[in-house]
Amino acid sequence: MMPDPIRVLYINHASIIxxxxxxxxxxxxxxxxxxxxxxxxxxPGAGPLVARVQQxxxxxxxxxxxxxxxxxxxxxxRTMATLVWHVLHTRAEVIHLTHHWLAEFAVDxxxxxRFCPWLARADAVVAxxxxxxxxxxxxxxxxxxMHLIYRGLPLPALAGEGAGRxxxxxxxxxxxxxxxxxxxxxxxxxxxxxxxxxxxxxxxxRLPDVHFAIVGEDECGGAYRARLAEQVRACGLDGRVVFTxxxxxxxxxxxxxxxxxxxxxxxxxxxxxxxxxxxxAAGRIVVATxxxxxxxxxxxxxxxxxxPCDDVNALAAALERALRLAPHERRRxxxxxxxxVADRTIENQVRRLGALYRVLLAKRGRRALPR
Numbered sequence: 001m002m003p004d005p006i007r008v009l010y011i012n013h014a015s016i017i018x019x020x021x022x023x024x025x026x027x028x029x030x031x032x033x034x035x036x037x038x039x040x041x042x043x044p045g046a047g048p049l050v051a052r053v054q055q056x057x058x059x060x061x062x063x064x065x066x067x068x069x070x071x072x073x074x075x076x077x078r079t080m081a082t083l084v085w086h087v088l089h090t091r092a093e094v095i096h097l098t099h100h101w102l103a104e105f106a107v108d109x110x111x112x113x114r115f116c117p118w119l120a121r122a123d124a125v126v127a128x129x130x131x132x133x134x135x136x137x138x139x140x141x142x143x144x145x146m147h148l149i150y151r152g153l154p155l156p157a158l159a160g161e162g163a164g165r166x167x168x169x170x171x172x173x174x175x176x177x178x179x180x181x182x183x184x185x186x187x188x189x190x191x192x193x194x195x196x197x198x199x200x201x202x203x204x205x206r207l208p209d210v211h212f213a214i215v216g217e218d219e220c221g222g223a224y225r226a227r228l229a230e231q232v233r234a235c236g237l238d239g240r241v242v243f244t245x246x247x248x249x250x251x252x253x254x255x256x257x258x259x260x261x262x263x264x265x266x267x268x269x270x271x272x273x274x275x276x277x278x279x280x281a282a283g284r285i286v287v288a289t290x291x292x293x294x295x296x297x298x299x300x301x302x303x304x305x306x307x308p309c310d311d312v313n314a315l316a317a318a319l320e321r322a323l324r325l326a327p328h329e330r331r332r333x334x335x336x337x338x339x340x341v342a343d344r345t346i347e348n349q350v351r352r353l354g355a356l357y358r359v360l361l362a363k364r365g366r367r368a369l370p371r
Contacts, residue, residue, distance in 0.1 A: 003367070006036035006357045009092035011083070013065075013099040015047025016217075017246070018186055019274030023151050024098055026346045028056045030152075033347045034354025039090040042083065048246075061086045093366060094357045097122075116140040123360050126353075129272035129293030147356055151277060152349025153341065158251050158281040167252040172242045174211050179323055182213035182257045184250065184275040188220070192263030192289065192310075193228060199263070199316035201235035207323055212237070215253055217246040250275075254282040259322050262288035266309035270294055277344060280304075280337040285330065287318050303337040 008031070012024060028038045040059045043049060053060050063082040066075035087095060116139045119125050125141055126149050127133035133148045166176060174180060181203075183196050193214060200212045218225040225243055232241045247253055254260070260279035264270050272293035279286050280297060286304035288294050289311075298304040305322055307314035325333070361367040 007039045008036050008094045011042040011097045015043045015049045017048050030346045030350045034350035036354050131292040132271045149352045152346035153281050168256045179210045179258045181259045183261050184215040187216045187218045190268030192265045195312050196263045198312045202316040212241045215244045260284050260286050264291045280341045283334040283338045285333050303340050
């Protein structure tokens with residue numbers, strides 16, 4: 001007789017949809033593979049993530065997050081009381097917090113120092129990359145509490161969905177014969193989008209048929225996109241760059257791109273961006289900066305090209321090298337891209353999460369480990 005699934009309540013830091021949230025949705029869908037099920041997702045308020053969670057059939061609960069402040073401790077008390085109510089109401093056995101800092105910014109030394117005392121109080125801390133794992137241990141999180149569980153991907157969808165389609169090309173009238181290069185992710189300065197456009201200007205002078213796409217939401221309410229649009233005009237890239245805003249059809253878009261670029265700056269250490277993993281799974285060559293966890297999956301000259309952070313000239317040179325690959329070299333690297341993430345399945349991720357949940361519950365005497 002199979003034991004009842006472990007009841008897990010997820011708490012997410014925001015109601016937006018980014019790489020972390022996409023992975024969370026996959027965990028909700030595939031949790032049964034790991035022997036657990038989500039009894040709810042706690043969010044700070046309304047947002048696009050709400051409907052996506054509900055579509056999966058998981059309840060959404062709300063709480064306004066307030067840290068403790070001496071001048072008004074009641075805000076913190078309300079936050080904690082609401083969280084406790086949700087835990088009791090859902091009869092959750094495990095509380096799993098997902099936070100962009102743990103996934104992306106834990107390699108920031110100052111942030112590690114600030115949060116380590118708090119993290120040390122958790123029963124377990126899951127790192128998404130070796131870079132995050134080692135920095136947290138170096139920062140003071142007990143190694144006995146650290147667990148390395150890579151983000152999993154729905155590989156069949158990424159490998160096949162969108163193949164042969166021309167999602168962006170049709171929408172923006174980009175010729176099928178024109179190479180299309182893009183960045184995918186949150187549109188913020190630290191992601192190096194301005195560096196990407198400078199590199200694009202260099203490429204446009206040498207390869208006049210290349211087009212460029214910036215896929216993602218401007219988190220500055222449109223102000224940053226306006227600044228980028230002005231840069232496009234100043235660089236003479238009018239008609240060559242498209243801004244798509246937020247897109248939910250990333251598998252289709254990845255198959256429409258010829259190359260993915262991750263130009264993240266040194267001011268924003270990456271854990272291991274989902275866009276890189278998804279692009280590799282879709283068989284796309286990645287041109288990226290040597291940023292923290294990125295070097296764990298992108299191998300220079302094998303499945304992509306790596307350049308120093310904040311070096312626009314090196315970024316442009318690597319991108320030009322990718323665009324000038326001979327057809328047989330490109331096919332070899334695209335196959336290597338797929339193979340490099342072949343074991344990073346969502347099924348593997350949820351199985352490892354389920355195993356961790358069971359160990360934690362056994363330590364508390366709540367459940368026995370399976371024989």
